[in-house]
Amino acid sequence: MLVFLSSVPVTLARDLVVVVKSREVEPYEIALKSLRRTLKESGYDPIIGEYLLPEGGQEKSGLLADIRKKDPRLIVTLGSAATSQISKAIKDIPVTFCMVLNPLASGFVRSMDASGNNLTGASLDIPIQAQFEALRSIVPSAKKIGVIYNPQETESVVLQARRIAREMGLELVGAAINSEEKVPEALRALDKSADTLWSVADSTAFSSGSMKVILLHTLQNKIPFMGLSPAFVKAGALLALDADYQEVGAQCGGLAAKILTGDRPSSLPITTPQKATLHVNLNTAEIIGLKIPANRLKGAVVLK
Structure with missing residues (x-):
């Protein structure tokens, strides 16, 4: 069964940001809370719809179709599993990943300086x-x-x-x-x-x-x-x-704010934690x- 955790009717005055979680774990909640706070501090108050990545293939297809239907300005993925699913299926909507270890080796980006695609994000890779x-x-x-x-x-x-x-x-x-x-x-x-x-x-x-x-x-x-x-x-x-999950979430929120301003994900370097x-x-x-x-x-x- 497709799980959509929260939904608010879209209005013209506010952007829709979809969040897809790999699973329900405390580190993701810490990062997401920090992301929300950073967006607000940056002057953005988007509608945020949260999805939990389903396990079944058919349900994953339903999730992708639902996201397409809602047509968000931005998709935020929490964890490698969600990032993998979204990055393979969606190429025309900006994606900001968060809480991902080694996005380069995972094939999500072509380099840490420029993704070369519709993704950017905040990695867990401590220098x-x-x-x-x-x-x-x-x-x-x-x-x-x-x-x-x-x-x-x-x-x-x-x-x-x-x-x-x-x-x-x-x-x-x-x-x-x-x-x-x-x-x-x-x-x-x-x-x-x-x-x-x-x-x-x-x-x-x-x-x-x-x-x-x-x-x-x-x-x-x-x-x-x-x-x-x-x-x-x-x-x-x-x-x-x-890594400091609050910091990683804040880094992701900063990238999300830049994308909502109009920056292209491919022009935004992948961030790494500065606190550990x-x-x-x-x-x-x-x-x-x-x-x-x-x-x-x-x-x-x-x-x-």
Whole structure:
């Protein structure tokens, strides 16, 4: 059944903005609330209709038809699933995505500077330099950072990370794979050439199945592992950075306001978070034999 969460009759005086959520989760609600606030502060008071992305193919077709019928000025997508569905089906209405990790590797945009299509948006991609700084603050001895990746998905990210690492006096050691089954072999190779493990938003390297293998391997071999999110830390990764969802929502709201003003999405660079919270698992630190000074944990969310 198609779920339309809220609807207000359209008037000529107000633009219609359609919001499509991948699912109902608190981070999306935080971002959406911030987006609404930013639009209002920018002088816009659009009618906002909210949809929840349905699971069935027929219902998804119904959602797309309903959006077409309403003919909004702008579509906002929350999460990768909604962004994928909308970007494939709708090419002639501006789309601003929000809360999306690695939109470049996902194929949503051609570059972070210019999408080359009807999309722009606010990504969850915390700048790589900030990630490496966080890793080095918790693991000062880190010199060689390992990463497992599928070149067809995330080679551009890894190339950028390698350059940034070099500029920071670090070395990024890559282990390329083309299937989830290659993860154990990649881990063994990195055991000999890297002293930490870093993660990228790569669905081949970090599937639900391979994650269990990676976490077990890093714990057994006492390797500091930086995950993609707090969920990784709860599962056993040593640390991760988490974006500020209010900031991401505000960035998305700023882009939406520009589009409602008349800017083309293709001319608006994709934004990245400028604020992040460090999450650290002290149980993992103890297991791998790492002592972290208390001053390094100031402002961090600590799991004990």
